[in-house]
Amino acid sequence: MTTSLFAASAADLTIERIRSLAARPEQVESLTLEFKREYSTTLLKTIAAMANTYGGMILVGIVDQAEADKKGGERVVGVDAQNTIDKIASGCHAKFDPPWEPTFVPVPLDDESGLSVVVVRVDANTAPRPILMDLKAPIRLSGQNSTADRDRLLKLAREEPSAGVLPIGQNVMSPNLDRDTEGNATADFILRTGINLPMGEAGAWRPLSERSVAALAQTLSHSAFPSALHTLGHSSYFSATGFRQHGHNRSRTARLVYQALSRSAVPHPVEAVVTVALPEVYGSATAAVATVTIDVISRVQRYAKTVGEEYRYPVQNLLALFEGILKTTVDPGFVAEIARITDIDPVLAAQPRELHLVADRHVKDLIQSDGLEEIPDAGASAGGVFRANPALDLRDAADRQEQVDDWLRQLGLDAGLTGMENMVERYRARAQSRT
Structure with missing residues (x-):
């Protein structure tokens, strides 16, 4: 670009x-x-x-x-x-x-x-x-x-000047797990990140165009995101739909959904939903803000139970997911498309600075424990909010890796586990030796 x-x-x-x-x-x-x-x-x-x-x-x-x-x-x-x-x-x-x-x-x-x-x-x-x-x-x-x-x-x-961070902030709303009629969660966990963007002239007044939404879907389907989702899904599905419009789409809202497909009672072990919402700005006296929200919903544990297996998520799969999400949000193609939709200069498209994880059980029961040990009486966590270091430029591969590693260390400690730091270092060393 x-x-x-x-x-x-x-x-x-x-x-x-x-x-x-x-x-x-x-x-x-x-x-x-x-x-x-x-x-x-x-x-x-x-x-x-x-x-x-x-x-x-x-x-x-x-x-x-x-x-x-x-x-x-x-x-x-x-x-x-x-x-x-x-x-x-x-x-x-x-x-x-x-x-x-x-x-x-x-x-x-x-x-x-x-x-x-x-x-x-x-x-x-x-x-x-x-x-x-x-x-x-x-x-x-x-x-x-x-x-x-x-x-x-x-x-x-x-407000205080803060280099590299938009004054509107990059906080996103914490997600909720969907539940069935009996109140039980329908997924293992949901992961959410997102960005806020200012609105330009055309973006503020025109509806979303079919071409711009289709271009964004194509960009997402050819990004690092699907590969990360496939890694997360392990062997739970035989094909996927790619990103496409699905569900609540309106003149100022685009909802693009990726769905893994399985032949089990869990038809979509992994889903990703990217939602672009343009504000209604007519008559507004304040600056309008658009939002891009990225959700990942995983049901791989539930899928495993339907085929008679026990499953926990390998840490390296979560690492690949974090990296895939961040790499996609700073990809020049993705940035260009959301900047085109909101009619702003691509340089004003901020980087994600917050990530939410909400699980239906303790995190320590979600991830593989190989190399991890429980801290006695440390309590447990069913998710958390992970803040990004504003000094890191997530477009840079080394900075992005540092951020992902920090998030994984926080994930382990919040879950009452030790050993995550050593585990991540060993994984990085193996990955480096393969290259």
């Missing part, structure tokens, strides 16, 4: 890429993108609004399409870069409380004019919160600026 303009290095910010962006007929000003002909006080308000919301990028030196049509169709007209940067910086220090300025990258036009497009990058993770302008806190809605109401202002005042 080509690096987005927001995340691109200065050397990769070329006038060709800017012209291509401006020429895209579907490209409209959005939550994280705005075009400006030249410096103005409204540009300052946009900077403050983006800083108080999710950040974004302003390209100065680009005219509206209607004005471009009158002048021969050229949108990229350029500005005097140094003069424009000086005005913006001066305005940010004079108008903002507290004073703060974004990053500027001048991109020269490919002619002899001496003009440039000034790329203004607003990083919400480094900006103070809130930034006030004329005693008000601007915020960014869908392609326009607004003013924070009392509740939003109080929330901004409580």
Whole structure:
């Protein structure tokens, strides 16, 4: 995937890429993108609004399409870069409380004019919160600026800049196990993670398109996820459906389901459900947030009982599941598809920072005990909440492995077991020797 303009290095910010962006007929000003002909006080308000919301990028030196049509169709007209940067910086220090300025990258036009497009990058993770302008806190809605109401202002005042973490947070709701008519759980456990995403202009107002949902399903089916699910399922099924729309799907909700198929009384020993929910934003005075939730429901123990066997989950299978989920959520293809659905720059798609496990029994009774020992009188656990280390970049294989290993160590200790650390280290050493 080509690096987005927001995340691109200065050397990769070329006038060709800017012209291509401006020429895209579907490209409209959005939550994280705005075009400006030249410096103005409204540009300052946009900077403050983006800083108080999710950040974004302003390209100065680009005219509206209607004005471009009158002048021969050229949108990229350029500005005097140094003069424009000086005005913006001066305005940010004079108008903002507290004073703060974004990053500027001048991109020269490919002619002899001496003009440039000034790329203004607003990083919400480094900006103070809130930034006030004329005693008000601007915020960014869908392609326009607004003013924070009392509740939003109080929330901004409580937030602290945190590099790499979206201010909206990445907490997900704890899942519940489905139960039958007698109140008994119908699965061994359910695992849940997810991310929250800001909404761009088109994503906020349009329904989900069939093509975008189909593209996301295809991306998931060709990701690391199915292989991890197959490992989790052990030998419990003979085929799988791949991700497809199933169950509650609406104009602003997509539910994509993977199902393992067996010939037993447990027809789906393993299921995975990826749900994309776009908010209803009409008339909203606050920033809209979309959610992507990933659930894994496992019934492999139940399947084993139907064929007369006892089964416990090997730790390495859980390790493969954790890795498969994380690898999928940071895969460039997956990120591109959910960014397209929500109409945001892919760089704003956060990484999962929380994982929930809810089991129908003690975890120590779910996993194989080879190499693990119970701690006397330690109690037991039927799941837990696993937080990710925000300092780790889960796109990096080594960081992702470190996070998975930390989660497994927590899983063992919360279950009242010792030996998980040594077990994981031995597994990693064997895996390394095979490569």
